[in-house]
Amino acid sequence: MTASKPSLRELIAAPHPDHAPLPPGALSEPGVRELRGVPYAEVEGSRPLELDLWTPRTRKAEYLPLVLFVHGGAWRRGRRDDMGPRTRGWVPGPFARIAAAGFAVACVDYRLSGEATFPAPLDDLRAALRWLTLRSAELRIDTERTVVWGESAGGHLASLLALTHTDPPLSGAVIWYAPSDMTTARGSFTPEDAATPEALMLGAAPAAVPELAHTAGPLAHVASTAPPFLLAHGVEDTMVASSHSRSLAAALEKAGASVDLWEVPDADHGWHGLPDARVHEVFTRSLTFARRLAGMPVQ
Incomplete structure (x- = not known):
């Protein structure tokens, strides 16, 4: 039987991310190699989803542990390569620093609330992990040693991923x-308000969709099998009340999971109000925690 020829539509389409050639890497900051704008998923009716990957130029291990970074932006905006306002001027940048410490760092797109509602962004993170695992031999990364790192809305999604993803577990x-x-209701947030970032992410006021709102909260997924968490939160946070992290820490501790809660004095959201040295301290402590979880020597 003669195989049918591909259609013109199939011929002109870009290669599927599962087997598309990887873009050429570039050496940027000293000792760090970058792959930018790598497609990892095609979503019907949406833009292609992409990731950036930082790796150390000189490897001490054949396969690198992975930091999967999830950006913030109230689920509505944001850039995949942005760790927040206090790190934007760093040279080297935060992801180059993580890579220099021996990690591969994948910063991933996810669909924002103007594009799709929950659980779409969580599905996208799962798709990124699937793609990274599929292409791990080419990329020389070990996704069975993945630490997810997120800030603000990205931290919410990162928490959900850590608590619910099992193949491979984080x-x-x-x-x-x-x-x-x-x-x-916490701080300025009320579940009855249909105009909050949370409501836009869910597609309705949380109080109007109680089951979905419950499922979308990391608190609903805490179990004894949860991986170790570091929760860092500014005591003076005016955008996301620090009680969110206290509640999650208490639930993890009650379940018998490992959790380190760090309430940072004098810090508002995004580490606003902290002197530069304290922001660097938060970053360094977070990186040390990630290195320990990945089974790497703690510097």
């Missing part, structure tokens, strides 16, 4: 100033 999570609950 090694741990670094979570900065993130929501853990969509059902309870």
Whole structure:
């Protein structure tokens, strides 16, 4: 039987991310190699989803542990390569620093609330992990040693990924100033308000969709099998109340999971109000935690 010829539509389409050639890497900051704009998923009716990958130029191990970074932006905006306002001027940048410490760092797109509602962004993170695992031999990364790191809305999604993803299970999570609950009034948030970032992410006021709001909260997924968490939150946070991290830490501790809660004095959201030295301290402590979870020597 003669195989049918591909259609013109199939011929002109870009190669599927599962087997598309990887873009050429570039040496940027000293000792770090970057792959930028790598497609990892095609979503019907949406833009291609991409990731950036940082790796150390000189490897001490054949396969590198992975930091999967999830950006913030109230689920509505943001850039995959942005760790927040206090790190934007760093030279080397934060991801180059993580790579220099021996990790591969994948910063991933996910669909924002103007594009799709929950659980779409969580599905996208799962798709990124699937793609990274599929292409791990080419990339020389070990996704069975993955630490997810997220800030703000990205920390919420990172928490959910750490608590629910099992193939492969994650090694741990670094979570900065993130929501853990969509059902309870905290700070300026009320579940009855249909105009909050949480409501836009869910597609309705949380109080109007209580089951979905419950499922979208990391608190709903805490179990004894949870990987270790570092929760860092500014005590003075005016955008995401620090009680979110206290509640998640208490639930993890009650379940018998490992959790390190760090309430940072004098810090507002995004580490606003902290002197530069203290921001560097938060970053360094977070990186040390990630290295320990990945089974790497702690520097």
